[in-house]
Amino acid sequence: MAEVLVLVDHVDGEVKKVTTELLTVARRIGEPAAVWIGDGADAGRARLAEYGAAKVYVAPAELGDYVVAPKAELLAKLVGDTSAAAVLVSATAENKEIAGRTAVKLGSGVLTDVVDVTAELVAEHSVFGGSTITHAKVRTGVPVIAVRPNAVTPEPAEGAAAQEDVAVEVSDAAKGAKVVERVAEEKGERPELTEAAIVVSGGRGVGSDDFSVVENLADALGAAVGASRAAVDSGWYPNQFQVGQTGKTVSPNLYVALGISGAIQHRAGMQTSKNILAVNKDPEAPIFELADFGVVGDLHTVAPRLTEEITKRK
Amino acid sequence: MDIVVLVKQVPDTATERKLSSDDNTLDRAASDGVINELDEYAIEEALLLKEKHGGEVTILTMGPDQATDSIRKALSMGADKAVHLVDDALHGSDSLQTAYALAQALGTVSYDLVVLGSESTDARTGVVGAALAEYLGLPQLTFARKVEVDGSAITIHRQTDHGYDVVQAQLPAVVSVVEKINEPRYPSFKLIMQAKKKPVQKLSAADAGIDTGKVGLAAATTETLDFTAAPPRAAGTVVKDEGDGGVKAADFLAEKKFI
Numbered sequence: 001m002a003e004v005l006v007l008v009d010h011v012d013g014e015v016k017k018v019t020t021e022l023l024t025v026a027r028r029i030g031e032p033a034a035v036w037i038g039d040g041a042d043a044g045r046a047r048l049a050e051y052g053a054a055k056v057y058v059a060p061a062e063l064g065d066y067v068v069a070p071k072a073e074l075l076a077k078l079v080g081d082t083s084a085a086a087v088l089v090s091a092t093a094e095n096k097e098i099a100g101r102t103a104v105k106l107g108s109g110v111l112t113d114v115v116d117v118t119a120e121l122v123a124e125h126s127v128f129g130g131s132t133i134t135h136a137k138v139r140t141g142v143p144v145i146a147v148r149p150n151a152v153t154p155e156p157a158e159g160a161a162a163q164e165d166v167a168v169e170v171s172d173a174a175k176g177a178k179v180v181e182r183v184a185e186e187k188g189e190r191p192e193l194t195e196a197a198i199v200v201s202g203g204r205g206v207g208s209d210d211f212s213v214v215e216n217l218a219d220a221l222g223a224a225v226g227a228s229r230a231a232v233d234s235g236w237y238p239n240q241f242q243v244g245q246t247g248k249t250v251s252p253n254l255y256v257a258l259g260i261s262g263a264i265q266h267r268a269g270m271q272t273s274k275n276i277l278a279v280n281k282d283p284e285a286p287i288f289e290l291a292d293f294g295v296v297g298d299l300h301t302v303a304p305r306l307t308e309e310i311t312k313r314k
Numbered sequence: 315m316d317i318v319v320l321v322k323q324v325p326d327t328a329t330e331r332k333l334s335s336d337d338n339t340l341d342r343a344a345s346d347g348v349i350n351e352l353d354e355y356a357i358e359e360a361l362l363l364k365e366k367h368g369g370e371v372t373i374l375t376m377g378p379d380q381a382t383d384s385i386r387k388a389l390s391m392g393a394d395k396a397v398h399l400v401d402d403a404l405h406g407s408d409s410l411q412t413a414y415a416l417a418q419a420l421g422t423v424s425y426d427l428v429v430l431g432s433e434s435t436d437a438r439t440g441v442v443g444a445a446l447a448e449y450l451g452l453p454q455l456t457f458a459r460k461v462e463v464d465g466s467a468i469t470i471h472r473q474t475d476h477g478y479d480v481v482q483a484q485l486p487a488v489v490s491v492v493e494k495i496n497e498p499r500y501p502s503f504k505l506i507m508q509a510k511k512k513p514v515q516k517l518s519a520a521d522a523g524i525d526t527g528k529v530g531l532a533a534a535t536t537e538t539l540d541f542t543a544a545p546p547r548a549a550g551t552v553v554k555d556e557g558d559g560g561v562k563a564a565d566f567l568a569e570k571k572f573i
Contacts, residue, residue: 004324016423067448067453067455067456067472067479067481068444068454069448069454070458072448087389092475093432093440094474096439096441096444097454098444099441100409100410100439100441100445101444101445101447101448101454103535104410104413104448104449105448107536108535109408109410109534109536110410110439110441110536111536112409112438112439112440112441113438113439121540127438127541128331128436129327131330131331131543131544132331132332132542132543132544133541133542133543134333134334134338134538134539134540135540135541136536136537136538136539137536137537138535138536139534139535139536140535140536159441173451175480176447176452176453176454176483177453177454177455177481177483177487178481178482178483179472179480180480180481180482181479182474182476182479182480183471183478183480184476184477185476185477185478188506192475193475198572214472221567221572221573239459239473239492239494240473240474240475240476240477245327245351245438246351246352246433246435246492246493253572254567254570257352268327268435272531275572276547277563277566278557283552283554286363286562288552289547289549290550291550291552292548292550292551292552292565292566292570293550293551293562295552295553295554295555295559295560295562295563296407296554296555296559297559301555301559301560302555302559302563303560305559305560305561306559306563306564307560307565308560308565309560309561309563309564310567310573311545313573314573
C-alpha cells in the first residue's frame with residue numbers, strides 16, 4: 001500500500017488534534033506516514049501510533065529557521081523517495097503555503113480548506129462562506145491537500161510509528177527569508193482557536209478592550225476566544241484571534257457569538273460550526289438566521305449570567 | 315524602489331456569489347466585481363513605501379476585460395501604471411496556474427518588490443503568494459503586518475498564531491500583507507481624474523511568455539467535479555432576554571450536552 005504523508009502539527013512534543021484527524025483521513029487512502037519537523041518526536045510518537053501512523057519521518061528543527069520553503073523541500077523530497085500517494089497537511093495559513101510550494105515542486109495540484117476526503121481522493125469544500133459545497137479532485141501529479149481542523153472525526157487505529165530520521169540539506173534558494181526572532185504576544189492556557197471544540201467570540205457589542213466578559217464565558221466552557229473584525233479593527237483584541245473572511249476559519253462543535261451582528265465577513269469564518277449560540281441587542285441581526293439558539297439582549301447582562309449558570313451546574 | 319502590486323478582481327462579498335453550471339468556475343457575471351479587499355492594503359503599503367523610498371508602483375492584474383474597473387480604482391489610489399494580463403486561454407486557471415502566469419508576466423516588468431494580499435475573498439486558497447515566490451525563486455515574506463526596507467535589506471513582521479515572526483531577506487522579494495498593516499486611503503477626486511490618463515498595458519499570454527498548454531481550465535491541476543447549495547441551517551429558537559436570557563442559554567447548552 002502506498003504511503004500517505006501527513007505533516008504533523010505539534011507544540012513542544014504534543015501532537016495537535018488536527019494531526020489525528022489527518023491520520024484518520026490518510027488511512028482511507030493508504031498507509032499513513034507522519035512527517036515530524038523539529039524536536040519532540042520521541043514524546044509525540046505514541047500518539048501518532050494510536051492513530052495508525054506506520055512510520056514517522058523526523059527532520060531537524062533548522063527547517064523552521066526560514067519561511068516555509070525548507071519544509072516544502074522536505075515534503076517534495078519525501079514524496080520522491082517514498083512514491084507517496086498523497087500529502088496531507090492541516091489548513092493553517094502556513095501549512096497551506098507549504099502545500100502550495102510543495103505542489104509547485106512536484107508539478108501537481110493543491111486543494112486547500114478541504115472538509116473531507118474520500119479513499120478515491122475526492123475532496124469536499126465548503127465555499128462562499130459556507131453557502132456552497134463543491135467536490136474537487138487533483139488531476140495532475142501527487143495530490144497535496146490541506147484539510148480544515150475539526151472537519152473530520154478522528155478514529156484511533158494501531159500503527160507501528162517506526163521512526164526514521166531524514167537527513168536534509170536546506171538549499172540556498174530556500175534560505176531567502178530568515179526568521180530572526182519569534183515574538184509571542186498572547187500566551188494563555190486557552191485552546192488554539194482553529195482546534196478548539198468550543199469558541200466564544202466577541203464583537204462590536206463588547207464595546208471596549210475589556211474582553212473579560214467574553215473570556216470569562218470562554219474559560220467556564222474551556223473554550224478558545226475569538227473576535228470579530230470590528231473588535232480587532234477597534235484594537236480591542238489581537239489580530240490573530242480574528243474569525244472571519246480575512247481572519248481564521250473555525251468549525252467548532254459550539255460557537256458562541258457575543259455582540260456580533262453576523263455580516264458575511266464574519267459568517268465566512270464560522271458558518272460551518274455545528275452549533276451556534278448568539279447574543280445580540282438587535283433582533284434583526286443576521287447572526288440570528290444562523291443561530292440554533294439566540295438571545296436578544298445585552299451581552300453584558302446575558303453572558304455573565306450564563307457564565308454563572310455554567311459554573312453552578314458543573 | 316520599483317514595486318509591482320498584484321490586484322485581483324473578485325465578486326463583491328456583499329452580493330450572492332455563484333459558480334457557473336457550464337464549467338464549475340466562478341460565475342463572474344452573477345455579481346459585481348470589486349478589488350479583492352486585502353489587495354487594497356497591498357496597494358496602500360506599496361504607496362507608503364514609494365513615498366518613503368521613491369520609485370514607481372505598477373499594478374498587475376490577471377483577469378477578464380471587466381477587471382479594468384478594478385485596475386482604474388487601483389490607479390486612482392495613486393499607483394503609476396498598470397499591466398493587464400488578459401487572455402481567454404487563462405480562463406479557469408487554478409491557484410497554482412495563476413501563480414505561474416503571474417510569475418511569467420512579472421518577467422516583463424522591472425521591480426524590486428512584489429506585493430499582494432495574503433488571500434482573496436473568493437477562492438481563499440491563500441497559496442498564490444507562496445507559490446509565486448517558489449516560481450520566481452525569490453524570498454517569501456508572506457502574511458506581513460509590518461514592512462521595512464533599508465537599502466537592499468527588507469524586514470517584515472509575519473503574522474503567526476501566537477504573535478509574529480521577524481523575518482529578514484534581500485530584495486527582490488515577494489511580500490503578502492494582512493489587514494493589520496495599514497489603513498487603505500480613499501482615492502481623491504484629483505487622483506480619480508488623473509487615473510483615467512494613466513497607462514494600462516494589455517498583455518496577452520503570448521506577450522508574457524506563458525505556455526498556454528500549462529494554463530486554463532483544460533490544463534488545470536485541479537478539477538471541480540460538482541457543486542451544490544449547502545442546505546440552509548434549520549431555523550433556531552430566538553428568545554428575548556427578560557432577565558432569564560442567561561439561564562435559557564444555559565438550558566440550551568445543557569440540552570446539547572455542552573454543560
